Amino acid sequence: MRVLITGGAGFIGSHLSDAMIRDGHHVAVLDDLSTGSVRNLSSVADHASFQFVEGSVLDAPLVSRLIGSADAVVHLAAAVGVRLIVDEPLRSMHTNLRGTENVLEAASGHLPRVLIASSSEVYGKSRELLHEDSDRLLGPTTVDRWSYSVAKSVSEIYAFAYWREFGVPTVVTRFFNTVGPRQTGAYGMVVPRLVAQALLGEDLTVYGDGTQTRSFCHVADVVRAQIALLEFPAAVGQVYNVGSNDQLTILDLAHRILNITGSSSSIRLVPFTETFGPLFEDVPRRSADTSKLENLLGWEPKFGIDDIIEDVMGAALEGDPGMLLGRTPVSR
Numbered sequence: 278m279r280v281l282i283t284g285g286a287g288f289i290g291s292h293l294s295d296a297m298i299r300d301g302h303h304v305a306v307l308d309d310l311s312t313g314s315v316r317n318l319s320s321v322a323d324h325a326s327f328q329f330v331e332g333s334v335l336d337a338p339l340v341s342r343l344i345g346s347a348d349a350v351v352h353l354a355a356a357v358g359v360r361l362i363v364d365e366p367l368r369s370m371h372t373n374l375r376g377t378e379n380v381l382e383a384a385s386g387h388l389p390r391v392l393i394a395s396s397s398e399v400y401g402k403s404r405e406l407l408h409e410d411s412d413r414l415l416g417p418t419t420v421d422r423w424s425y426s427v428a429k430s431v432s433e434i435y436a437f438a439y440w441r442e443f444g445v446p447t448v449v450t451r452f453f454n455t456v457g458p459r460q461t462g463a464y465g466m467v468v469p470r471l472v473a474q475a476l477l478g479e480d481l482t483v484y485g486d487g488t489q490t491r492s493f494c495h496v497a498d499v500v501r502a503q504i505a506l507l508e509f510p511a512a513v514g515q516v517y518n519v520g521s522n523d524q525l526t527i528l529d530l531a532h533r534i535l536n537i538t539g540s541s542s543s544i545r546l547v548p549f550t551e552t553f554g555p556l557f558e559d560v561p562r563r564s565a566d567t568s569k570l571e572n573l574l575g576w577e578p579k580f581g582i583d584d585i586i587e588d589v590m591g592a593a594l595e596g597d598p599g600m601l602l603g604r605t606p607v608s609r
């Protein structure tokens with residue numbers, strides 16, 4: 278396949294690029310390097326079947342030209358991370374809505390398979406075990422956090438509409454917290470941030486009272502699901518949760534990180550409002566029901582939370598833990 282990966286210089290996209298090149302596909306990456314980096318692509322950059330295009334998904338003619346020569350498109354480009362969304366809600370909306378529309382519009386020309394990256398954020402603050410048809414529970418529009426949730430929900434609706442009305446073979450993947458090497462903690466991602474703090478001997482800052490739960494999935498498992506979905510015809514027109522259903526509290530996560538890194542750092546609770554301002558709402562519980570994906574593909578995560586922490590720690594020790602916190606400038 279000739280695959281276009283938008284946002285391919287980012288965390289998930291770069292691992293997907295590595296895997297697809299390894300599998301013998303041709304990969305083109307379109308990325309504006311706003312949160313991604315060409316460093317992430319160093320293992321494929323010189324490969325004959327790999328092409329990097331620096332540019333934006335907001336550039337409709339460029340998107341159209343690149344999609345014109347692709348058999349498949351994985352649309353990952355987005356403004357991601359609670360920090361970024363709260364600081365720059367307009368940019369987040371603009372990139373996430375118009376970018377998706379540009380991709381789907383261009384795809385309606387010659388109908389490549391399209392995977393649209395969505396997020397567990399679409400479920401909002403629902404406390405249920407989340408399956409694809411669960412009701413969603415969002416807070417008020419005055420709370421910036423929900424702008425990302427709304428933008429991803431509308432992206433999904435676009436994807437289904439382009440499938441029904443124009444026959445664009447789309448698959449929607451709702452990622453839950455995905456973690457692994459190359460993820461930065463600079464925009465609010467909790468595992469790289471806490472691992473870096475542990476390695477640097479700083480307090481591990483846990484927001485709220487730490488009883489909120491999340492389930493973490495290794496990026497290698499997520500990439501495996503993406504490739505299988507791309508190749509599986511029955512997935513078209515459907516939405517799939519991609520994540521782990523092993524939930525743990527953020528306090529438990531912090532303790533595990535202290536154990537695994539051998540750090541003597543302390544855990545410090547920080548009110549959400551201190552970091553994200555007075556208009557912030559957190560999600561108390563988030564756990565994926567992935568039975569739909571398991572029934573289709575026999576997919577289930579191979580890595581647990583301790584494997585994930587070890588991998589993030591290993592990668593940080595090879596480089597500079599400060600980079601995980603966005604303190605060390607990342608060269609493009």
Ligand SMILES: NC(=O)c1ccc[n+]([C@@H]2O[C@H](COP(=O)([O-])OP(=O)(O)OC[C@H]3O[C@@H](n4cnc5c(N)ncnc54)[C@H](O)[C@@H]3O)[C@@H](O)[C@H]2O)c1
Pocket residue numbers: 283284285286287288289290307308309310311312313314332333334335352353354355356357372376394395396397451452453454455456
């Ligand atoms: N990592 C997670 O836990 C998670 C969870 C749910 C959903 N997702 C979704 O998965 C996708 C990938 O996320 P990630 O974690 O790899 O984040 P990331 O920030 O590492 O990757 C996003 C990439 O998109 C690029 N980008 C941003 N705006 C762009 C634009 N206008 N044009 C071209 N490129 C642009 C960035 O430079 C970056 O390389 C996103 O759509 C995100 O919403 C991720």
